[in-house]
């Protein structure tokens with residue numbers, strides 16, 4: 001099984017990058033399943049029904065989320081219909097599905113979205129308790145692949161999570177920082193990267209307007225959130241698994257910068 005994962009899609013430019021570049025990646029890698037993090041897809045914070053549909057129309061099969069999952073309140077009334085959406089399993093609100101099963105080439109693929117605890121605000125309960133609950137609840141179902149989008153701020157907590165679960169999960173892919181790490185690797189058969197990076201404005205502050213961030217952080221001004229209009233970068237991870245052993249056999253970091 002070949003899986004493509006795209007890092008946090010940020011705003012309109014991020015959605016455009018996925019729409020324009022995903023066909024090229026599909027041709028190159030022949031992916032069976034495409035996952036993308038959509039927590040920043042709607043103008044930098046959250047996801048709407050419209051942006052959800054746009055991302056699926058671009059060729060994504062499953063959308064994972066993060067701390068901004070419910071920033072656009074309108075999503076809450078549509079959660080029941082959004083059957084490709086995976087919300088944070090351990091979000092304090094307990095809204096949405098925290099893990100969802102997909103059938104890919106006859107295999108059962110469980111996609112799980114988990115929040116780290118080192119966030120600016122408190123969004124999450126224990127990632128370990130949440131993950132253990134899912135493993136226990138699904139042990140009799142014969143899940144073929146467990147793929148986790150670990151949405152966290154701290155590099156070390158993602159690595160600890162990965163090392164702790166390496167024999168029980170098939171992929172732990174970090175998201176949230178919007179900056180791709182160059183540490184993609186196979187840990188005893190499990191695919192891992194600390195952060196997949198973002199699909200969004202490249203010359204920006206993790207997707208946000210540079211001047212607005214300077215006004216806020218250097219001059220301490222209360223500014224209105226402004227999303228950058230800069231040309232987008234696309235970041236992600238390609239992974240390939242042996243369907244007999246379920247082990248990761250190939251991993252490749254993807255980064256396409258604007259010309």
Ligand SMILES: [Fe+2]
Pocket residue numbers: 008039040066176177178
């Ligand atoms: Fe994000």
Ligand SMILES: [Fe+2]
Pocket residue numbers: 039066067068151175176177
């Ligand atoms: Fe985030």
